[in-house]
Amino acid sequence: MLKIDHPQVYIYSYQLSSESKTDVDSVWTWANSLWQYFSPDKSLVFSPANLSYPLTKPNKFTHSNQIDGSLKFCCIDDSEGILARIGSPETEENKDLEVAGALTQFNVNNLLVADSPENWLGQTILITYKSETYQQPSDNDFRKVADECLKHLFPKVSVRPPFYRATELFDSPMFEYSYPKSQVQVFVYLVDDDIEGKLGKIIQPLFELFYHRHKITKAFIDSRRNYHLLKERYLEIEQTIENLEAKITEVSRIELPTEVDLVKSVDIDESLKYLKIKLKELLRESLNYERALECLEDFNNTINIHVYNYQEKLLQIGDKSELIPDELTAFNFFVDRTCRYFQEQIKGDLGYFKHGTDLIKIAVELVGGIVDIEQAECDRSLERKIEILGAGLGAGGIVVSAVSAYVETPIVFRIPQTGDRIHPAIASLLWSVLAVVIVAGVVGLINGTSKINGRLRLFGRKSVAQLSDSPSQPVNNTLQQAEEVSNHEPGG
Template identity: 30%
Template sequence: MVAETQLETVKNPKLTLIAFQLRNTLQSGNDPINTSDHLWEKCRELGIKLGSPQLKNLIKQLQKPDGKIGFASTDNNSNSDHIPLLKPDPNTFLDFYGKPGVNSPQIKGGVYPVQIHDTYAVDITLYRPEAVVKVSELQTFLNPDYCLNPDFINSDLGQTLLFWAEPMGAENQSDFINSCIRGLFPPTEAELLLKHPPGEGQLFGSPIFEYQTPTIHLLIWLNNSPETQQLESQGGYYEPLINLLCCRHKILYAYRQSRWCYQQAKQLYQQLSPHLQTIQELPETTRQKLDILKQELTKLPGLSFEYFNYIQQMKIHLNTIETNLRNYQTCVKNLENIAIPEDNLPFLQEFQAKARSIFIEQIEVDLEYLIPGQELFSELINTIRGLVEIEQTECDRSLEHTIQILGAGLGAGGIVASAVSGDIERGFLVKNDQHQYMLNPGISALFWSLLVFVVVGGVVGYVNGGLIEWYNSYLKKR
């Protein structure tokens, strides 16, 4: 079988990379985000890798005088959401040539950068026009050093590879396609692509197949009739197709982000249990209890806000999926309008159904699970705030009680002490009228002032304590 597949050839093959990168987000407004130029930087790296000065200097042909690339929504004077970015003639592909190595064949290709809504897209196509190439040599001409693979381009929204070729010398179509995949990709990725049956359809009278792994989205379109060649060369399908792929990758990206947000929110929800246990096991002393409650009150609002933010992000991702699904359906209709009667693209319909029945429903279920947790965060914070107010009030009452006791005792003792302050200066022992030594009356008065301090403070403390106890029991009865 290996010897036979080596004899298989393809005519006029080309491999197209269509990659997508966010230009701006809801948070950034109309300004490009920090990673928006990722695609153009990768084009520069690809130009170095392929030895192509046109690709290497592509970014210079995209930048406006202010150094920015593309358009904010307020700057776009066109009625179209599909805006070519090349200068001076934005409606043409920029041809490029390269030579990856001294012994490598010359590489031919074209690049077409475009902006779709808030997203950059780039089409990089490597081709061998009017050439017949062995299947085993496809990687050499169309994907040298696997430069168009996702692990090199690594765009944030994702990418699609479209392989177009006219089969020659192939007796079995399935075996031929398998050989092409093995000729274009590393063995591990090729086997992953071949692991599951592809989606099948027909476009412009020729078969088209869809392969999908977690990292690669591949379309293989075979040129089996002159009509296909003619309609493909006219390019009427191109704008609907690239817009459709943009919507598709945005839907998948939003779903991945939503699942990530769900996992982060779930971890925060699990952190509630220790806080609940802390509240249930508060110490008896008011001061310790108050310190712990205040510590909880400094931690929980931050967790609550983070939890709330993940829920809001999930709602945004849900809206993104719903919006792009509607746009995707419009793109499918546009493709169907230019297709010929016998065409059929069921795998496009299958993706729509999957987006509705899996992506949207899953996010809605996740939100139903998380939203009660948001209410629990709020209730716990409000409960702690209430406890802090109660304990702080008790602490203030205790302090006020102590101050009243000390104030009454010190006041009474001070009156006595001031009355005898003159006697204290005479010394510890003094002589009486009989010239006998005796205890200084001031010292004796000081003793009595201390006794008065203790007695009066105790009486005040007892009275206040009884009043407080009566007031608390009165509140309970109410």
């Protein structure tokens, strides 16, 4: 039967100040529930008014001869922290305690951990114990004790974190139960009177060290949610571009002349309206995408800042404990290995999604160019119609002016008789209409022929624009269409 002396449980709990104001899942609701259960003084209620920096003096309680404890509070940056201790008083009757009996009563109704840890920055739980057989047991015995402590402190398997690694602090074995992205971290640590004194000297930097650890972990967890959001928006933008590609293909399609009609064309006005609407949608999606990308960059900056702060606290702990950095492997491992993984992961995500920004810029410029080109084509078409009509009317006016001088007989309206000739005025009008039709037809034929010849020359081109580093094949196709459309401009 495994036995321990004077077990203590230290719970370091942190939450953003902006999220601790609500009763649900608040650190203050948690602290008051803990106090109401263990303390005989039920009237005391804790709130943010209890905060200060550094940690406040302890609010102590005595639950029984086997359980006492305290609560301390601290304001750190934009967050609120609570350090709770629940343990066995150092009396003779609290030696050689069975692990099951001692630790189970510390966590009745699972009071020690948050109901919804995802709404907190996180919790670090440090379980310490002493042992009369401190010098003799092997590492396997220490691990068995640690496993038993965790098993009985967290009887619910869903709450219990997995074993992560074994390490040492102050030359004493320490076991960590967690995983890199966990918001609940548990240490089981064998101590003696000397180690307890050393821990007492670093209580404030150790409290802040765990705070920075949870800020880093929470930022990375949030970055994963942001990653999935960015991925969804990236796919939405790709889908919008694919839809635009199909429409651009329709707008810029080149048809060879047939015997019935020379050129078949789509409804340009309708296509332009569609492209303008999609351009606005793409700009809106681009804005949302940029904001999500900025959030990912903010998470990366948060991690970098708190990695630096974490390292500073390690130096303070080393100075106060007279330890060199290599002797703090229990805490160095997180910043050397886990944080580096976090940083490299986000760096890779930023590199990938910044290609999406280039994709959006290309698409926006492309659609804007298509709209401008097609608008210019419409304006050019209107100019051609005005040119044809103007030429015809001008020619008709000249004919009327030339013939009108010979019109001397007034028009008399009567029933035509056999042998009557056309009145000169009517003849002048007919000549004018004929001139309008002939001249307009000739001008229209000249313009139409040059336009068809231009299209046929364009149709023979074989060069295709490609985007070599584009993450999406539809963009390459779209650029190809853009080249074809841009060459439709007058003089191209």
